[in-house]
Amino acid sequence: MITNIEKLDNFGRGITYINDKICFVDNALPNEKVEIEITKEKKKFKEAIAINILESSKDRIKPLCPYSNECGGCNLNHLSYDKENEFKYNKVKDLIKKFLNEDIELKDIVYDKEYEYRNKLVLHGNNKVLGQYKKLSNEIVSIDKCLLVNNKINEIISLLKNNNIEEATIKTSNDLSNILLNIKGNIKNIDELKNKVDVLIVNNKLLSTNKSIISNIGNKNYYLSSDSFFQTNRFLTESLYNEVLNIVKTINPCQVLDLYCGTGTIGIYISNYCKEIVGVDYNKSNIEDANKNKELNKCNNISFICNKVENIIDNYKNMDLIVVDPPRSGLDDHTRDILKKMMSKTIIYVSCDPVTLMRDLKDLKEIYNIKYIKPFNMFPRTYHCESVTVLERK
Ligand SMILES: C[S@@+](CC[C@H](N)C(=O)[O-])C[C@H]1O[C@@H](n2cnc3c(N)ncnc32)[C@H](O)[C@@H]1O
Numbered sequence: 001m002i003t004n005i006e007k008l009d010n011f012g013r014g015i016t017y018i019n020d021k022i023c024f025v026d027n028a029l030p031n032e033k034v035e036i037e038i039t040k041e042k043k044k045f046k047e048a049i050a051i052n053i054l055e056s057s058k059d060r061i062k063p064l065c066p067y068s069n070e071c072g073g074c075n076l077n078h079l080s081y082d083k084e085n086e087f088k089y090n091k092v093k094d095l096i097k098k099f100l101n102e103d104i105e106l107k108d109i110v111y112d113k114e115y116e117y118r119n120k121l122v123l124h125g126n127n128k129v130l131g132q133y134k135k136l137s138n139e140i141v142s143i144d145k146c147l148l149v150n151n152k153i154n155e156i157i158s159l160l161k162n163n164n165i166e167e168a169t170i171k172t173s174n175d176l177s178n179i180l181l182n183i184k185g186n187i188k189n190i191d192e193l194k195n196k197v198d199v200l201i202v203n204n205k206l207l208s209t210n211k212s213i214i215s216n217i218g219n220k221n222y223y224l225s226s227d228s229f230f231q232t233n234r235f236l237t238e239s240l241y242n243e244v245l246n247i248v249k250t251i252n253p254c255q256v257l258d259l260y261c262g263t264g265t266i267g268i269y270i271s272n273y274c275k276e277i278v279g280v281d282y283n284k285s286n287i288e289d290a291n292k293n294k295e296l297n298k299c300n301n302i303s304f305i306c307n308k309v310e311n312i313i314d315n316y317k318n319m320d321l322i323v324v325d326p327p328r329s330g331l332d333d334h335t336r337d338i339l340k341k342m343m344s345k346t347i348i349y350v351s352c353d354p355v356t357l358m359r360d361l362k363d364l365k366e367i368y369n370i371k372y373i374k375p376f377n378m379f380p381r382t383y384h385c386e387s388v389t390v391l392e393r394k
Helices: 081-099 151-160 190-196 237-251 265-273 284-296 309-315 333-341 354-364
Strands: 002-004 014-018 021-026 033-041 045-055 120-126 129-133 140-142 164-172 179-186 199-202 212-217 220-225 255-259 276-281 302-306 318-324 343-351 368-376 386-393
Touching (some): 002 014, 021 033, 081 354, 190 199, 220 265, 237 343, 265 318, 343 354
Antiparallel strands (some): 212 220, 368 386
8 A cells, every 4th residue: 555654653653544544654754655564453543564665755864773674672763863853852842732732942952972872771582582572572683783782782792692591681881881781591601791791690690799880970970780770871861960950050959859769860960059859769779779879979968768759749848849750651640739739949850751741741830830841862763752841830
């Protein structure tokens, strides 16, 4: 079937209409004429893949990645990087219009290098095939290297190849001086791997002296363990945190909440400009690292709570600043309600999903003015988009 693509949806898929029914087309760009193969038929929509590009967009590029057609890791390999940034900026702009229906200042999107930016890779394995999941499938595409990760991670992939591995997580420090490897499976070259990495965990057993590596963001250092969260873009995290820091510097807050704090990275980053900070995260490994990070950075004005945000948020009333950095699902109803009741002057909302961000802003804007939104392309070659929003109590 041949069709014309009108625009991109929020997931970077081309949109076309077949007999008035919306159809989302993988590997298709606006203004292209493509031959498609339907992959899913539902009551309200269809899904398809473009198998032949009959009239190509000037924004189309030949993917550099040899696994681009199969691997589920990226979805915008066929779009120029300039247009990818434009797509993400416009996605946030359109969502503002759809959800907020008011003039909000949207700052220029911040971006850096499009490849080799990731400091973490999770590989999946099955019967000696080691790689990434195919798009929307549990089948594995064998890969020898990934263009999104740094070269230290790619060197480790080649050393893992002749083993029977179920899962491997490789992390590096942002300056690439330290490597952490956590593997599950049947490993033949453990000694070789031991010489190559700083932290080695095999089948849940620690085989190295240390269980964490140290990574830096700006002038702060952070312990990072296998099960802990750490921002994955080694080029752009400093800019993201500086955005938060610059606002903090203008308000010099006394009481600060750092909600969904991970290993305490944002709280510690801004700690020189705050009087007292409480960080909250429900992941035990994150809070263990957060407490070590507090010592490492000689930071005496921060403490951490290991609990769900929604369980503890009622305990806080008057705060000068609340930083929230939730997972893609955004804020839960209870947390949003309490944020509206709390006498907090400023909220800085760091978001990794503009759709849930807009849902939350639509509710919070009853009580808070939205000062601006600034998008960050933390995940090049994928449809994901990070942003920082500043809210001030009316
Ligand atoms: C996007 S990460 C942000 C981490 C940190 N702010 C950073 O920049 O590294 C989201 C964090 O929220 C935590 N989390 C998810 N749901 C939570 C909840 N309901 N309560 C507390 N923490 C939660 C996760 O463990 C994760 O560390």
